[in-house]
Amino acid sequence: MKLNDDSLFLYRHAPILPECDCLDIGCGRGELLAEFAEKNPDAHFYGIDPFREHSGSGLKNLKFHRKSISDIKKIFKAHSFDIVISNPPYFKKGCGRPSKDFEGTRDRTESDEFNMASLFRAVNYLLKPAGHFCVIYPAARLFECMKEMEKCSLKPVEMIFRIPSKKRADIFLVKGRNKKGIADPAIYAECKRS
Numbered sequence: 001m002k003l004n005d006d007s008l009f010l011y012r013h014a015p016i017l018p019e020c021d022c023l024d025i026g027c028g029r030g031e032l033l034a035e036f037a038e039k040n041p042d043a044h045f046y047g048i049d050p051f052r053e054h055s056g057s058g059l060k061n062l063k064f065h066r067k068s069i070s071d072i073k074k075i076f077k078a079h080s081f082d083i084v085i086s087n088p089p090y091f092k093k094g095c096g097r098p099s100k101d102f103e104g105t106r107d108r109t110e111s112d113e114f115n116m117a118s119l120f121r122a123v124n125y126l127l128k129p130a131g132h133f134c135v136i137y138p139a140a141r142l143f144e145c146m147k148e149m150e151k152c153s154l155k156p157v158e159m160i161f162r163i164p165s166k167k168r169a170d171i172f173l174v175k176g177r178n179k180k181g182i183a184d185p186a187i188y189a190e191c192k193r194s
Contacts, residue, residue, distance in 0.1 A: 026069070069118050
């Protein structure tokens with residue numbers, strides 16, 4: 001399967017454990033989850049996305065829900081995941097570059113229902129007490145991301161900035177935890193040239 005650059009960045013840095021329960025919010029067709037599921041047969045992977053037909057991977061440890069983020073509490077019990085990942089829409093509603101097609105614009109632009117605030121509320125609801133999350137956003141939204149995480153009692157523990165050759169960071173990946181778990185050391189940050 002072919003992953004786009006941002007999904008590949010998430011794939012390389014998400015802390016997937018051999019026997020974890022992992023959810024991808026806004027999973028698209030599920031290519032990223034299929035890659036994780038294939039390499040971690042003892043783990044359980046779930047994806048949720050309302051718009052896409054999911055790739056038929058045939059993997060027993062992979063399950064998709066064609067539902068929206070507002071349905072999460074109807075589908076999953078609270079605190080049921082070791083890790084939650086997401087490559088969410090990057091741009092606020094009314095901002096960003098328009099796409100040549102409707103699907104591309106929908107995938108890149110937040111809606112009233114699926115936005116940064118609703119994502120972090122869902123992460124807080126879903127994570128086990130010692131659970132982790134991993135999301136990526138444009139570097140320009142770093143401050144907003146930290147504020148939304150704080151509102152939802154989520155703590156960043158590591159940030160990785162992707163820097164295309166000789167330019168400033170274009171996206172960042174944040175790994176974090178809920179504040180219910182064990183106290184973590186100070187945040188760790190690094191930059192990766194692409």
